Amino acid sequence: MVTAVDRMAGTLRQRMPPLTAMPLPRAVDERILSRRWPVRELAKPPEGSGLSPVLGDAGPPLIGHTLDAMRFGVEYGLRRFELYGPVWWASAFGKRIVTATGAEATQTVLVNKDKAFSQEGWKFFIERFFPRGLMLLDFEEHHTHRRIMQQAFTRERLNGYVDTLAPEVRQGVAAWGEATRPRLYWSLKRLTLDVATRVFMGMESGDDAEAVNRAFVDTVRAGTAVIRRPVPGGRWKAGLDGRKLLERYFAARLPAKRASDDADLFSALCHATTEDGERFSDVDVVNHMIFLMMAAHDTSTITSTAAAYYLAKHPQWQERAREESLRLGDDLPDTSALDELHTLDLVVKESLRLVAPVPSLPRLAVKDTDILGQYVPAGTLVSAAPSLNHFDPRHWSNPHSFDPERFAEGRREDKSHRFAWMPFGGGAHKCIGLHFGMFEVKALLHEMLRRYRWSVPSDYRVRWDYVSLPVPVDGLPVTLRPL
Incomplete structure (x- = not known):
């Protein structure tokens, strides 16, 4: 049975150009990544806000997508982008985590004009080991x-x-x-x-x-x-x-x-x-x-x-x-x-x-906000994903190929958007x-x-x-x- 949430996920996917994921060498890996879970809303947008919900899924019971993300890395993120578009959520490490994918969504999170996103997201992962490092301060x-x-x-x-x-x-x-x-x-x-x-x-x-x-x-x-x-x-x-x-x-x-x-x-x-x-x-x-x-x-x-x-x-x-x-x-x-x-x-x-040496940049929403018109409530862990932006075909020709000339003068694909190439955050x-x-x-x-x-x-x-x-x-x- 196709639910309204499933139909909404399909509509979001149609708005985005496909991110072509690389074929995996092992059939078992392909089966794991291709498995589908019930689509759910992260949270209901406030009445009259005009915002849409962030869609995603919880993945396997208890562990969620924790092991998938660690095992498959970029490939996992590209598959999620194909399913849900630039903004999606998944359960991992016992949390619901929203991922902002693509240059526009990343810009919203990292430029952070209304100071809605705090470095507290890093603290969830590494504060016990790197307390008060520069990256953790706000x-x-x-x-x-x-x-x-x-x-x-x-x-x-x-x-x-x-x-x-x-x-x-x-x-x-x-x-x-x-x-x-x-x-x-x-x-x-x-x-x-x-x-x-x-x-x-x-x-x-x-x-x-x-x-x-x-x-x-x-x-x-x-x-x-x-x-x-x-x-x-x-x-x-x-x-x-x-x-x-x-x-x-x-x-x-x-x-x-x-x-x-x-x-x-x-x-x-x-x-x-x-x-x-x-x-x-x-x-x-x-x-x-x-x-x-x-x-x-x-x-x-x-x-x-x-x-x-x-x-x-x-x-x-x-x-x-x-x-x-x-x-x-x-x-x-x-x-x-x-x-x-x-x-x-x-x-x-x-x-x-x-x-990308740092594949994701976690943040914490410290107040209700939105990313590209999708509602993100306060207290939500949010992650920008440089490693996924680096494969966006809107900015990179043949993104899975090794082609250093794309950075040469005359092409400069990295200049297509300030957040298309961002290995340094x-x-x-x-x-x-x-x-x-x-x-x-x-x-x-x-x-x-x-x-x-x-x-x-x-x-x-x-x-x-x-x-x-x-x-x-x-x-x-x-x-x-x-x-």
């Missing part, structure tokens, strides 16, 4: 903290950071020489932590580097734990333990940084002062350092891994990028030199499109370290191109784990051959 408080922190990301500071990371990256990439088939993700993750420790803390990674890296992994993955209690052996407890380790690690090093005048980020945050005399407290510095270290090395690892994968799958692009890198000569690259690597710039941007909370991140990823790939050729089998296709941030399930094994 409105005036966020503005104040960002204004202080901006002093650590000036162009002069960036130049210094790149000068510091360049030798660390060259030495780290050279050390892979004996590993002919490394799990590239994990090699890059260890290296990006070493780089972050050197650049952001002015220190070398020590014997505790493995424990610190593990703590970052555990805190990031804990946010999407199904069992959100400190059960021994569970992700939630591992995240809480990881957080304690990180607090001890940074707090022990804080007094020395307060007393120093070093050029690293840790020292910069300790001494940053606005014209009004505002400064960070010790607790603020520790919280921001934990969050920034996580964000810096996790997102750089994901992006450099994705770019390396696509360069392995498309060797003609690898050779084109290598020619530019070799043309720079043997000097360590500074920011000006990295700016000259135009092919890598295209490749990295396309990799960020295909594998958008609005007031746009990533403060985006320029540093681009420099680091280009430096990593530059050193790889100078020293190696790498490949994967022609029939190999990476599978991303979306339990938290996207990670290759198998670590991305590549065949690495020294030049």
